[in-house]
Amino acid sequence: MVQGVIIDNDGCLININPATGDMISKVKCTTPEQLDVIIDTAKSSQKEWRKKSVEERVDILKECIKELTDVSDQMIQLIVQEMGKPIAEAKEEMEYAVNDQDAYFDILLESIKPKKYGKSTVVRHPYGVVAIMSPWNYPLGEIMLLALPSLASGNTVIVKPSEVVPETGALLVKTLQKCLPPGVLQVAQGAGSVGEALVKHNGIDLVAMTGSSATGRKILEAAAPQLKRVILEMGGKDPMIVCADADLEKAANDAVMYSLSNAGQVCCSIERIYVAETVYDKFQVLAKEVAKDYKVGNGMETENNVGPLVSMMQKEHVKNQVEDAVFKGATMLHQSEIPNDVSKNESCFYPVTVLSDVDDTMKLFTTETFGPVVAIAKFDGSEASAVRLANDTEYGLGSSVYTQDTEKANRIAELIDAGQVGINCYPIEFMGVQCPWVGHKHSGFGYHSGKDGCLQFSIPKTIVSATD
Structure with missing residues (x-):
């Protein structure tokens, strides 16, 4: 996947409509100093967010979906303007993100809640702070696929939208923030250098990306020295x-x-x-x-x-x-x-x-x-x-x-x-909705969706009690 990006002298992304060539907006890139603050905020907020039960977190996420429905027309217009897809396909992306989510939330609950096995109980622990690197081809849907299980699992999330569709990601984050505690979901804007800084930052515990195999390899290399967990859905042929x-x-x-x-x-x-x-x-x-x-x-x-x-x-x-x-x-x-x-x-x-x-x-x-x-x-x-x-x-x-x-x-x-x-x-x-979305060979490292995919966003711990 090949894309283009323009950054002006003020450090702003020049957001271009691919159908007309017109400028949609200028979006300020996140500086290294700002990124430090965002990650510190996410770490601090995660301490309280993880204390909520999975049922409480999922109930909050259901309210987030309702908020997203209220901005559906604006979101659809943005997707078409930034990414270029026909409006009918943009509507489908929006509908997929907000409609009939009950079955999906049931899977989230079932995946994350504690499981009792005799004297042993398996609980799921969040990783901490998750960086989501989202693609431009589904600028709404792909963020949701990675953010919902991350948040339900008790992680806090920082979204780095693709630099060619920055406003869609920003609107999504802004909308979901209305129902979430401060600092639980944030956005960082910029080109590859911002993404690289996120991946390498000591404060990031898990990196989840949908994108090209080339980018996926770079993320693996950057995450390896700190043995960070990664979930990568990459290219196909x-x-x-x-x-x-x-x-x-x-x-x-x-x-x-x-x-x-x-x-x-x-x-x-x-x-x-x-x-x-x-x-x-x-x-x-x-x-x-x-x-x-x-x-x-x-x-x-x-x-x-x-x-x-x-x-x-x-x-x-x-x-x-x-x-x-x-x-x-x-x-x-x-x-x-x-x-x-x-x-x-x-x-x-x-x-x-x-x-x-x-x-x-x-x-x-x-x-x-x-x-x-x-x-x-x-x-x-x-x-x-x-x-x-x-x-x-x-x-x-x-x-x-x-x-x-x-x-x-x-x-x-x-x-x-x-x-x-x-x-x-x-x-x-x-x-x-129960099925995982998986890439074999160079198409994936980890996976998402379904029960199996939801489990990727938390780590199990077994607690064994000698007494009932």
Whole structure:
């Protein structure tokens, strides 16, 4: 994932709308001195916050969700302005963050409350102060995924929003602070140097990040000298296997939809589509037709379903991957228009692009793309080849298998090295709230969500009593 950032001479982030190029705001970067104060405040506040029962903490977090609902319209507008995604997708992100949270809070309670085993009781202790490094592609949702279990576990939290979506993170923190005791949740703003300072600071006990594998490695290196705990959800290069007996219309629709969602700027986007050779030609035709229904434009305009990329640097990254693929023999099946009222050289819009005959000599199949590209390749249709190709990557986040043979689907799914595998579906769309979100290989270090994920934000202690 590639992004761009501008900091002026006054130490302010210049917050740019990627659809228009206009400045949204200037956001003051947190200085080292201010960071010390923020962390000291978090440490002091954590002493009282941890004394509350998990039930009390969860009840307070439920009130936080109500406060967030009250600013939903403002939040949606900010997400579109800062990140660029279509307003319909911004509404979905908002709805996911605030709706039907009862089941999630039940999981939090069940995960954290003490467990009795005979004469032994296992209790969960918070780590202390948690630094959350959040990404730009889901500037609201990803913070919530990491902040809620952190806070419920008795930790205090400092959020460092991505430097290209600072106002969304700031509004979220400001809103949740209305229900939380002072110092329990705070925000630090800035570019990579601020994030690095947070990770290395002696006052930080746990670092939780969603972002690129490159950033994840840097965090591991910075945290290692102090043996800090880390939870990292990193990049992906998710494969989709389309077998000869698949429902091709559904497969083509899903392939395009989940390659283009959020302009392809999703860690679990479908980025490698392997189609059995006997249905390869038909699949290409179907995918091309589906892609024609996607229109690129300003996310504020409801007829557009693909927004701009988040920055010019991200646009250049995607452009270079596509040009490399075409140069090496990929076939351009379709490329959409982009808005004609902006300069193609200056805007962050990139056309919806469908390529076939892609192979592993191309960057498009080896490096995370994060753009609105549908990349299709042919394979011989065998189960062995499907598994080999799916696993031919350093990543292991999501994947999917399309076939009407249930036993075959399960055999392939079992052998794919990924945290989530969908059978005839995109896994994240149907995963239960009880399920952890996991990255295998270079896609993760630790994990979040579900009961297993909630347990990552606290440490167990066993108390053994010789008397009842």
